[in-house]
Amino acid sequence: MKTFELVPFGEKTLILRFDDVQEQPETIHWLNGFAAFLRSKFSKTFEDVLLSHLEINLVSKKNTDFKKVEKQVRLALTEYNNIDVDTACVWEIPACFDAECAPDLDELFGGDQNKIDTYIQAFTAQELYVHFFGFLPGFAYLGGLPKELQMPRKAHPRLAVPKGAVAVGGSYAAVYPQQSPGGWQLIGQTPFVFFDRNRMIPFFLKPGDRIRFKPISFLEYQQLDRDYQKASFLPQKIENK
Amino acid sequence: MSVQVIHTGFYTTIQDSGRTGYRHWGVPVSGPMDCESFALANALLDNFEKAAVLECTISGPTLLFNAPTRVAVAGGLIEIRLNGVEVEMCKAIDCDLGTILEFGKITKGVRSYIAFEGGLATPKTLGSRSQYFPVTEYKKLQKGMVLPLRPHTTALPKIMQVPSTNWIGTTETLNVLKGPDWGRISEQHQTQLLSENFSIGSNDRMGYQLKGALSKNNYGLPSSFVLPGTVQLTPEGTLLVAMADGQVTGGYPRVFMLSGNEVSKLAQLRTGKTIRFEGCD
Incomplete structure (x- = not known):
């Protein structure tokens, strides 16, 4: 994955695209690791380095010096390939997928409880990964959904999706970090808040991290929600990769 | 203080x-x-x-x-x-x-x-x-x-020559660079974007909506990076200019990027005002 192109975007930004990238976990982890590497190595040049769908965006502090950035990317590529900077974590996120927390499941499966159960079982068995963040602070686009778990977005977006809603929109899953308008299908809810400015660690997920949803009952959800209100604790980290 | x-x-x-x-x-x-x-x-x-x-x-x-x-x-x-x-x-x-x-x-x-x-x-x-x-x-x-506030000092700031502020609220054209998705839109849309007038619709710190005569479309793109000054063409045929509080990703073709300080000029224009885009490569 060494051949790349840099596409100018306005006066301050370059889009870094690699040839032949596919949307698969290894590639996304590599891209996120490389973005983090560029971010820390060239913090004087770039004010932000971030992924969007299969691309790395390099935002310069001043107007972009195309030649300089190209050189920096080449240098970083040789160095990055030689060291392991993949510090991605795997998180277990308890979430309730019962009807009380999943207003769209009924309609999606025509009220067929067996189909709903099968879907949730497959959804919670799948390890997802943070492809990139966007839309709202802490809104992670979670990749890794197989075709059969993907869902079209709603034709008419909701005006208020609740905080913590677990949602599927196209090929991505996400957790709404705050109440907001939204057009994704709501299939569950977690008491864990993905962005909380009052918490010691406002964001616990980072780009490249992995997630597994753990199904809990509505009673457990309510209990956890009450506990969380008291102490804003973090979900469990299963492992450091 | x-x-x-x-x-x-x-x-x-x-x-x-x-x-x-x-x-x-x-x-x-x-x-x-x-x-x-x-x-x-x-x-x-x-x-x-x-x-x-x-x-x-x-x-x-x-x-x-x-x-x-x-x-x-x-x-x-x-x-x-x-x-x-x-x-x-x-x-x-x-x-x-x-x-x-x-x-x-x-x-x-x-x-x-x-x-x-x-x-x-x-x-x-x-x-x-x-x-x-x-x-x-x-x-x-x-x-x-x-x-x-910070502590007050008695030293007077040096007197500076104040640049002209005549531009405020009077801008009629905005200079743009072609956006990274310019090549994905139809030639007709390209021509219209550089020749027609657009009027300022609803706007806030997140973005400015610009209305013109562009047809509906279905370009559909994956989520891409957007920054203040990025102009996206929505499926309804309106333009959306990302401003200071704009989201970091957007899902529509990024047709223009406002150059230099054109964002400042746009930020001083009111709803209903008409503007045109002037392109350079």
């Missing part, structure tokens, strides 16, 4: 140069809508170029000073009264303890910037003082808020 908010004005926010370094967590950069006037207000007081100011929209606040300081106002034309007596924009204004500084409506342009000697000393969240909910507790100034 502080200043108290007696009235907030229509929509007033605290803004420094913005919250960079957190976009990879989905946090918009925020900062001033009109960077030119923000820089001028700070320069008039010899402030650090990134110092926090108040950004007023449509109308300004009423402030009570609990300590002596100096302020300067730049941007959209706004009436200022110091203890009832009219004072000028683009000049250092000395405020004593107990001074009431009252701002009226903005009569030319949309946004005015009130800089304070040394910059407002409100707390930072994620490295910036810029208000953006839910990164900060409030999205805008609240009545009764007390904003900490």
